[in-house]
Structure formats: C-alpha cells, structure tokens
Amino acid sequence: MSVTITIKDLVKKYGDTTVIPELSLEIKKGEFFTLLGPSGCGKTTLLRMIAGFNSIEGGTINFNERVINQVEPGKRNIGMVFQSYAIFPHLTVKGNIAFGLENRKLSKAEISSKVDEILKVVQIEQYKDRMPKNLSGGQQQRVALARAIVIRPDVLLMDEPLSNLDAKLRVDMRNAIKDIQREVGITTVYVTHDQEEAMAVSDRIAVMKSGIIQHLGTPQEIYQRPANVFVATFIGRTNIIEGSLTRQASSYSLHFGSSYSEEISNIQLPVSNKQAELNVKISVRPEEFIITEDQTGMKATIVHSVFLGQNTHYFVDLESGQRVEITQESKTAQILEPGQIIYLKVKTDKINVYDATGELNYTRGDQL
Amino acid sequence: MKGTRKRFDVWTNISFLIFAFYILFLALPLFTMLFKSFYNGTTGDFSLAYFVKFFSKPYYTNALFNSIKVTVCVTALAAIIATPLAYIMATVKIKGNSTIRILILLSSMSAPFIGAYSWILLLGRSGVITKFVSNTFGITMPDIYGFTGILVVLTLQMVPLIFMYVSGALKNVDQSLMEAAESMGYSGFSKMRKVLLPLITPTLLAGGLLVFMRALADFGTPMLIGEGFKTVPVLIFNEFISEVGGDDGFAAAISVIVVLFATAIFLLQKFVANRKAFTMSALHPIEAKKKKGIGNIAAHAVIYLYTLIALLPQLYVIYTSFLKSNGRIFVDGFSLQSYRDAFNNIGGVITNTFFLAIVSLVVIILLAILIAYVTVRRKNALTNTLDIFTMFPYIVPGSILGIALLITFNNKPLAISGTALIMIISFVIRRLPYTIRSSAAILHQINDGIEEAAISLGASQMKTFFKITLPMMLAGVVSGAILSWITIITELSTSIILYTGKTKTVTVAIYTEVIRGNYGVAAALSTILTVITVVSLLVFLRLSGQKEVSL
Structure with missing residues (x-):
C-alpha cells in the first residue's frame, strides 16, 4: 500500500529564520527517493516534516489525496529508521519489532508470525531473543529496519541510517536495504550526506542546499549532467576551469585559456542570449582528461601523484597556475614524475559547461 | 497554516x-517570610525595623560575620584537603581503593552534629584524648569548642563531597593532556598548576558551592560545639523557638538576609562557573599506577590516616553505644x-x-x-x-x-x-x-x-x-x-x-x-x-x- 507523496510550497521556519523556502516535490509510489546534501541543507528537516516530528509553517504534504499536515506522527502510518537506530534497549529484538504491531490490535499469533516473517527478510532470525546490547551495529541496523517495515507502512523514512557503521558494513547494508526495499515495495525517503551511498541505492535523488533543491534526477543524470556548479562539485570530484565559448556556424568553440580549444556541439544557450562570445565555467572531472601523446592540448606540469591501485591520480599545474586533479587508469609503465611536462585534452562529450555564475548548465544531456 | x-x-x-x-x-x-520580615504584628505597620535592629547591634552582626567566617574557611579548607586526596587516589594505586572510597563517602553521610558530639567526647574538656594527653604528658590540649571545633567538624564532613566531585572530574581528564604537558616541558607541580588545576576548576567551583551552602545552613554543629561562637542558623533558631521574647518577624528578617546572601553567592558562582565551563570526556582516563618506595608509603599513609580521622567520630559513637x-x-x-x-x-x-x-x-x-x-x-x-x-x-x-x-x-x-x-x-x-x-x-x-x-x-x-x-x-x-x-x-x-x-x-x-x-x-x-x-x-x-x- 505504497503512496505518492506530494509536497507543495512547503515552508519551514525556526522563529524568523527560514530553513526551507517554498519547496515542491513529488515522490512516486514505490520509489526509492534520496535527499542528498551537505549538513545543514535542510534534508533531515524535510524528512522530519514528512514524519510529523517537525511543524509545517506553510504549504502542504499529501500522502496520495490525503493532506497530512495536521495528522499525528503515529497516525501517518510511516516506518522510520533513525540515525541512532533508536532501538529500545530494554526490549529484546522480538520485543522491539513487535512494538508497533502491538499498537495495531492484532492477535498474539498474528504478531508472532509477522515478526518471524520480517526477521527472515532482514536475516536476523537467530537473534530473535537477544537484547540489543548484545548485537553488532549492523544487526541493530537490521532490527531498526525490520521494526519500521513490519507495520507495513505507507512510507518508509530513513535518516542517515548507515552513518554509524564502518565502511565495509556500510556497503553491505546499503545493498541489503536496497534489496529489502525492492522486495517490499514501499515508497522510501532516504536522507544522506554520502553521495556514493545515494547513487548506490536511489531511483531518484534530490540534491539540496540551503533548503532548496538544486537538482532532481536519476543518479546518472546527477553525476553526468549536474544542474549547476554546486551539484557538479558536491557529487564526485571535479575541476572547474574558467573559459569562454564562441559561436560557430553549426556548433561552438570552447576555449580553455589561450592555448587550447575544442569544438563542442551539444550546447544549448538560452534563446534570449545573442552574445557572440561568453565567459563560462567548465567542469571537467578527473577521469574526463586525456593525456595526449602528441603534445597537443593544454600544457601542464606534474606536481605529485597518488597511486591507488586501479587508478593513479595526478595533481598538475596548468599554465594559468590553476591546479587540477586528473585520473588515469594505472599502467605498468613508470608513474609520471613531479616536474614532468604533459599535455591534456578533455572528453568533450562528457564535460559540462556552465554560465559565468555557475548556476546554469549549457550542456545538453541527450548526446551522452 | x-x-x-x-x-x-x-x-x-x-x-x-x-x-x-x-x-x-x-x-x-x-x-510569607518576606512579608513577616517587614510587618509589625502589634502595630500593623510595614517597616524596616527588624532589619535596622539586626544591623545596629553587634550581637547580631557578629553572628553574621561568624557564619561567613566559618563558611568561607570550611569551603577553602575542604577544597585544599580534598583535591590532593582525590589526586592521590586517581594517580596512585592504593590498596583497598574502592573500600576507602566508600568509607570516605560514608563519613559525610551522618548528620554533622553527630560528628560534633563525638568530637566533644574525644577532644572536649573531659574528652578521652584530652584526658589521656594531660594525664600522660601533662599537656593541656587546645580548646575544641567554638570556631576551631566547628571548623574541624564541618571540614571533615564536607571534604568527601569535594573529594567525590574532583574524583569525577579527574576521571574525565585524558591522560594524553598530562603527557602533552610533559612533552612541552611541564612536570610535577608546574604541570598540576598549569594544566590539571584549570581543568578541574569548574568542578571545584560546583563542589565548593555545595559545601558553602551546607556549611552556611548547618545548625546542629555550632549549636553543640560552638558555645559562645554563635552563627546565624543558631541565632534564627533561638529567636524563633525561644520561650522568652521569641519573635517570628525578627527570625523572618534574619532569614531573609541569609537567603539574599546565599542567593548572591549562588549567582556569583554561576557567573564565574559559566565563564570557566567546558566539557571534557577522556578517551584514555588517567590510570592509578603502582608506585614504589617512599612515595608509595607516603600516599598510603596520607589516605589511610585521613580515612581514619574522618571515621573516628562515628566509630567512637558506635563504641560508646x-x-x-x-x-x-x-x-x-x-x-x-x-x-x-x-x-x-x-x-x-x-x-x-x-x-x-x-x-x-x-x-x-x-x-x-x-x-x-x-x-x-x-x-x-x-x-x-x-x-x-x-x-x-x-x-x-x-x-x-x-x-x-x-x-x-x-x-x-x-x-x-x-x-x-x-x-x-x-x-x-x-x-x-x-x-x-x-x-x-x-x-x-x-x-x-x-x-x-x-x-x-x-x-x-x-x-x-x-x-x-x-x-x-x-x-x-x-x-x-x-x-x-x-x-x-x-x-x-x-x-x-x-x-x-x-x-x-x-x-x-x-x-x-x-x-x-x-x-x-x-x-x-x-x-x-x-x-x-x-x-x-x-x-x-x-x-x-x-x-x-x-x-
């Protein structure tokens, strides 16, 4: 019984400070939706407004047709997983999971069978009668998840559920969460500040900053065609290079400083813009650089290198003095030495070109 | 919305x-107390008469001065004794460590006046120790009554409070802070003064306030051992209870003065403490280490001797029972x-x-x-x-x-x-x-x-x-x-x-x-x-x- 969550012109204020100004958003039925952003961007605030733990100062939240602004958290039929897990320490695993069911006037036998069923789904049957303090972090996480979904909620809300786990377990658990969500098919809103985690689990991601959604899209869209420079720098690593763009007959010429230009076709300027030449910000991810063999392209000096196994990262200084990071697949040959001169080109189909303010992406996405 | x-x-x-x-x-x-302190029951007037009476007679102002003297001395002395005790217990492995802690705590948990009366039995004019000393050595012991007696009894009663506060704070001091200080050339006394003492100052202030308030309020001790040395709680009690000339209004007025004084101290402490406050939590708390030689013997001697003195009054009371x-x-x-x-x-x-x-x-x-x-x-x-x-x-x-x-x-x-x-x-x-x-x-x-x-x-x-x-x-x-x-x-x-x-x-x-x-x-x-x-x-x-x- 998943629902569609429709958020319209939502406002959150603490006193005179507006944390979320007029935010609108639709989360589809059964979707795994992630709110991603740096700390203080309003993502947890928004999640807690959906849960009912934060008041709403303007706008509406709908679960399907029903406006839930005034509905008590306990009556919204939500399942919530907390950053701290919020496992009841004085109840057993079974007691924790059954807690929500006991508020729903079910028979003992029904509760017991539902608990057993969900324990199987999250794969912790053997810990049924343990006290929480005897569980590892990952197991506690599974209890928290089981407790939230056993009540068959309309919406599953997760607030940074993996941030207290170590790196390896975090990867295991995010896969488990994704699998379980797919299996039970609940509309899920997930909050995280970890962009890799967000990309791994989400159907769609909303990247937030200062209470405003900067980019809403699939993980692929967000990584490859970030809506603005903030999103480009927040998701993955990138180098922002100042450059300019001039119109050609049927395409555009993109200039990186004075010595290097590329022809680029997948550019769409706003119709109102009639300028022949404009200053732009070019976002080039480290893997979007090519080291040329024939000394064409931008001249750069190696500063230092980091060997990471599969890839080798180089930090290089361009002629303009700007330091950029480039990634190359590691070769068996010698790693390039500091001081060595190299020449760089970019993969024109992958890079992104923004206006001078960094707010508008001129690059079209359809030629990926 | x-x-x-x-x-x-x-x-x-x-x-x-x-x-x-x-x-x-x-x-x-x-x-009501405030009201009574201004209200004259016989004439029905409101006036400052009771306050004027208090501040115009040395008999009353002396009591206030005595109270302040006792309270300040007890607080300072308790902190001076308790802090080294807590430091020794935190850094040196003492045999019977947890029993000692419980015994020290216990010494603060009886009513103070029981300590007072026991010290009278021990060190009073016909006390056991007094008689023993004068019979054996022919020396007359100094007088336990009055200011000295109150100071001894209350200090012994209050040391455990500060001891527990400071022990708690020392537990939150990270060993690495001490090591950092040492690596920068501070050792021994200068390390304590420059690093440890500032770290436990907020705790000393908190413990000090508690001791100050208790010492100020204590009534039984000065009543029993104070003799001519009157403090304000004794004064209030006498004014209120006394069969002849007892005066509710005057007792109320003195009470108001004491409460105002206590409130001022309380606010002052809060003000100072807030400026010095910080939170600590130790990843590696200071550990009690086994010491060797003279240091070890001295540490044990100090701790055991203090514990014995602190418990002496209660032990003697049990014996006499x-x-x-x-x-x-x-x-x-x-x-x-x-x-x-x-x-x-x-x-x-x-x-x-x-x-x-x-x-x-x-x-x-x-x-x-x-x-x-x-x-x-x-x-x-x-x-x-x-x-x-x-x-x-x-x-x-x-x-x-x-x-x-x-x-x-x-x-x-x-x-x-x-x-x-x-x-x-x-x-x-x-x-x-x-x-x-x-x-x-x-x-x-x-x-x-x-x-x-x-x-x-x-x-x-x-x-x-x-x-x-x-x-x-x-x-x-x-x-x-x-x-x-x-x-x-x-x-x-x-x-x-x-x-x-x-x-x-x-x-x-x-x-x-x-x-x-x-x-x-x-x-x-x-x-x-x-x-x-x-x-x-x-x-x-x-x-x-x-x-x-x-x-």
Whole structure:
C-alpha cells in the first residue's frame, strides 16, 4: 500500500529564520527517493516534516489525496529508521519489532508470525531473543529496519541510517536495504550526506542546499549532467576551469585559456542570449582528461601523484597556475614524475559547461 | 497554516500541577517570610525595623560575620584537603581503593552534629584524648569548642563531597593532556598548576558551592560545639523557638538576609562557573599506577590516616553505644543497656522515621520523574521556571524553610503545622533535587529518537512514556532516590523546627538526647542510623553497579 507523496510550497521556519523556502516535490509510489546534501541543507528537516516530528509553517504534504499536515506522527502510518537506530534497549529484538504491531490490535499469533516473517527478510532470525546490547551495529541496523517495515507502512523514512557503521558494513547494508526495499515495495525517503551511498541505492535523488533543491534526477543524470556548479562539485570530484565559448556556424568553440580549444556541439544557450562570445565555467572531472601523446592540448606540469591501485591520480599545474586533479587508469609503465611536462585534452562529450555564475548548465544531456 | 503538533498535551497539565505544588509549598512560604520580615504584628505597620535592629547591634552582626567566617574557611579548607586526596587516589594505586572510597563517602553521610558530639567526647574538656594527653604528658590540649571545633567538624564532613566531585572530574581528564604537558616541558607541580588545576576548576567551583551552602545552613554543629561562637542558623533558631521574647518577624528578617546572601553567592558562582565551563570526556582516563618506595608509603599513609580521622567520630559513637552507662556517665564494661533504653523509651521514633521517609520517598520519586521529564523534554517558560524552583532548596537553609513553612501553615485554611504532612512536604521539597538531578541526567542520555520511534510506530504519548522512557530512566531514578532517602533519614535542621511528639524522627531524638546528656541512648540511636545508612549505600552501589556515588 505504497503512496505518492506530494509536497507543495512547503515552508519551514525556526522563529524568523527560514530553513526551507517554498519547496515542491513529488515522490512516486514505490520509489526509492534520496535527499542528498551537505549538513545543514535542510534534508533531515524535510524528512522530519514528512514524519510529523517537525511543524509545517506553510504549504502542504499529501500522502496520495490525503493532506497530512495536521495528522499525528503515529497516525501517518510511516516506518522510520533513525540515525541512532533508536532501538529500545530494554526490549529484546522480538520485543522491539513487535512494538508497533502491538499498537495495531492484532492477535498474539498474528504478531508472532509477522515478526518471524520480517526477521527472515532482514536475516536476523537467530537473534530473535537477544537484547540489543548484545548485537553488532549492523544487526541493530537490521532490527531498526525490520521494526519500521513490519507495520507495513505507507512510507518508509530513513535518516542517515548507515552513518554509524564502518565502511565495509556500510556497503553491505546499503545493498541489503536496497534489496529489502525492492522486495517490499514501499515508497522510501532516504536522507544522506554520502553521495556514493545515494547513487548506490536511489531511483531518484534530490540534491539540496540551503533548503532548496538544486537538482532532481536519476543518479546518472546527477553525476553526468549536474544542474549547476554546486551539484557538479558536491557529487564526485571535479575541476572547474574558467573559459569562454564562441559561436560557430553549426556548433561552438570552447576555449580553455589561450592555448587550447575544442569544438563542442551539444550546447544549448538560452534563446534570449545573442552574445557572440561568453565567459563560462567548465567542469571537467578527473577521469574526463586525456593525456595526449602528441603534445597537443593544454600544457601542464606534474606536481605529485597518488597511486591507488586501479587508478593513479595526478595533481598538475596548468599554465594559468590553476591546479587540477586528473585520473588515469594505472599502467605498468613508470608513474609520471613531479616536474614532468604533459599535455591534456578533455572528453568533450562528457564535460559540462556552465554560465559565468555557475548556476546554469549549457550542456545538453541527450548526446551522452 | 498552524504547526502540525499540538504543544498543549497531557504534559502541560502535569507541568501546571507540579508548578502549583511549588507555588503553594515553596513560593508562598518564602513570600510569607518576606512579608513577616517587614510587618509589625502589634502595630500593623510595614517597616524596616527588624532589619535596622539586626544591623545596629553587634550581637547580631557578629553572628553574621561568624557564619561567613566559618563558611568561607570550611569551603577553602575542604577544597585544599580534598583535591590532593582525590589526586592521590586517581594517580596512585592504593590498596583497598574502592573500600576507602566508600568509607570516605560514608563519613559525610551522618548528620554533622553527630560528628560534633563525638568530637566533644574525644577532644572536649573531659574528652578521652584530652584526658589521656594531660594525664600522660601533662599537656593541656587546645580548646575544641567554638570556631576551631566547628571548623574541624564541618571540614571533615564536607571534604568527601569535594573529594567525590574532583574524583569525577579527574576521571574525565585524558591522560594524553598530562603527557602533552610533559612533552612541552611541564612536570610535577608546574604541570598540576598549569594544566590539571584549570581543568578541574569548574568542578571545584560546583563542589565548593555545595559545601558553602551546607556549611552556611548547618545548625546542629555550632549549636553543640560552638558555645559562645554563635552563627546565624543558631541565632534564627533561638529567636524563633525561644520561650522568652521569641519573635517570628525578627527570625523572618534574619532569614531573609541569609537567603539574599546565599542567593548572591549562588549567582556569583554561576557567573564565574559559566565563564570557566567546558566539557571534557577522556578517551584514555588517567590510570592509578603502582608506585614504589617512599612515595608509595607516603600516599598510603596520607589516605589511610585521613580515612581514619574522618571515621573516628562515628566509630567512637558506635563504641560508646555498647558501653555500660550509669545515668549520664559511661562506666567500665560493655552492655546493650543503651539499645534497650533506646527502644523502650523512644522506639516510636524509628517507626516515625521510616513512615515519614518512605512516604516522602514515594512522593519524591513520582515528582522527580515527572519534573525531570518536563524540564528536559518539554522546555518552555513554565518548565524553565519549574527548573529554577527545584534549585531553591540548595539556597534556602533547612531551618529557614522550616520556619517559613511553619509561619505559613499555622493558621486556617491550611493549618497543617504539627502534622506528619508538613514534615513530609519539607522532606519532599528539600530532598527532591537529588532524584531530579539523577533522573534528568539519565534522560539527557536517552536519545530523542527513541521516543519518536515509539510514536512513529503508533504508540500514544502516555504509552511511550510508560513503556519506553520510564523503564530506561529507572536506573537513574533509583540511584537518586537512595541519596534522597539517606539525606531524609539524617535530616535535622528542618525537622527540629517542625517536629512534634508524634512526628519525632531518629535524628531529632539523637539531638535531644545529646542535649539532655543521655549519651548512651544517643550513641545507640546514632549506631542504628549508621547501620541503616550503610545498608542503603550498599544497596545503592549494588543497584547502580557503580563504585562510587556522584552527587
């Protein structure tokens, strides 16, 4: 019984400070939706407004047709997983999971069978009668998840559920969460500040900053065609290079400083813009650089290198003095030495070109 | 569009009820006292006459000066003795470490006047040690009465408090801070002065305040051992109780002066402490290490000697309780006569004490849980005021609260003076803070998310509280409740004002027997009280799983 969550012109204020100004958003039925952003961007605030733990100062939240602004958290039929897990320490695993069911006037036998069923789904049957303090972090996480979904909620809300786990377990658990969500098919809103985690689990991601959604899209869209420079720098690593763009007959010429230009076709300027030449910000991810063999392209000096196994990262200084990071697949040959001169080109189909303010992406996405 | 949650819920009603309780039994009595201090009963005028009287006669101002002198000296001396003790215990492995800590704690848990009377038996004009020294060496010991006596008794009583505070703070000092200081060339004394002392200063200020307030309020000690050296609580008691020329209004005026003074000190401490406050938590706490040679012997000697001196009065009282007595004089040989007398003549006081203490404790536990919850989880103007109210018992000395309650509830419609009810109310008001503090402390550690989880799963607020929050709070509530319990059964300064024949407690009985010179019976009752205290303390340590008590 998943629902569609429709958020319209939502406002959150603490006193005179507006944390979320007029935010609108639709989360589809059964979707795994992630709110991603740096700390203080309003993502947890928004999640807690959906849960009912934060008041709403303007706008509406709908679960399907029903406006839930005034509905008590306990009556919204939500399942919530907390950053701290919020496992009841004085109840057993079974007691924790059954807690929500006991508020729903079910028979003992029904509760017991539902608990057993969900324990199987999250794969912790053997810990049924343990006290929480005897569980590892990952197991506690599974209890928290089981407790939230056993009540068959309309919406599953997760607030940074993996941030207290170590790196390896975090990867295991995010896969488990994704699998379980797919299996039970609940509309899920997930909050995280970890962009890799967000990309791994989400159907769609909303990247937030200062209470405003900067980019809403699939993980692929967000990584490859970030809506603005903030999103480009927040998701993955990138180098922002100042450059300019001039119109050609049927395409555009993109200039990186004075010595290097590329022809680029997948550019769409706003119709109102009639300028022949404009200053732009070019976002080039480290893997979007090519080291040329024939000394064409931008001249750069190696500063230092980091060997990471599969890839080798180089930090290089361009002629303009700007330091950029480039990634190359590691070769068996010698790693390039500091001081060595190299020449760089970019993969024109992958890079992104923004206006001078960094707010508008001129690059079209359809030629990926 | 309004907020999605109703802020006016069942907890608001509870807050209002508790607020009403405090208005009636704390604010109203204090206000009445203030009123009486300006009001002349015979002429019906309002004037500053009582205050003028106080400040114009050296007899009264001397008492105030004496109180300040005693309080300041006791606080300073207690800090000077307690800090090195705590440091030694934290850094040197002492044999019987946890037993020593419990014994030191125990030495602070009897009523101070019992220490006073025991020191009189030991060092008084015909004290055992005094006689021994003068018979053997022909030396006359210095006088224990007056300022010296009060200073000795109260300091020994207060050292454990600061000792526990500082021990707690030392536990939060990271070893690496000490090592960092050493790596930068500080060692020994300069390391302590430059690094350790500043780190424990906030704790010393907090402990110092507690000691200051207790020393200022103490009535039994100066009454017994002070002789000519009068302090303000003695003055107030005499003015209020005295058969001839007792004057409620004047006693009220002196009380107002004391409360204002105490409030000023309290605010000053808060001001200083806030500027020095910081939080510490140690990843690698300082560890007690095994020392060798002279240092080790010296450390053990200091700790053992202090513990012995601190416990000496109680041990001697226990010893005398088994002595044969002839009238008021102890004679050779042992007997249980004192215990028989205690049970036969005034056995009722033990039942009284248990009845009053248990009823008070039940009320305390109930109120403390609710107050802790509303002040921690439902912060608003009302609960903030409530929070301030609950701190008042720290500032208002027990005898003053007793007088305030008595003058307020002496007449209809609320004539409850002389009943068990007024005793219970005074115990509740005065001993609630211990349980509130420990309950609130544990509540701060319980993540908000736990309650939200329960609510998101469909539990009501009440169900969430009783099924989730309360079970998790219980350990903190119990540990605070046992402290409340121990301090109720050893309470003197309020009970001495409020008791009647029917509501006489063990502590009051000990006091009156000491005054009458029935040392045997007093010793027997003290021993019984000590046993109850020790048992309670052991139960506390067992239940809380701790090795020490934090106040």
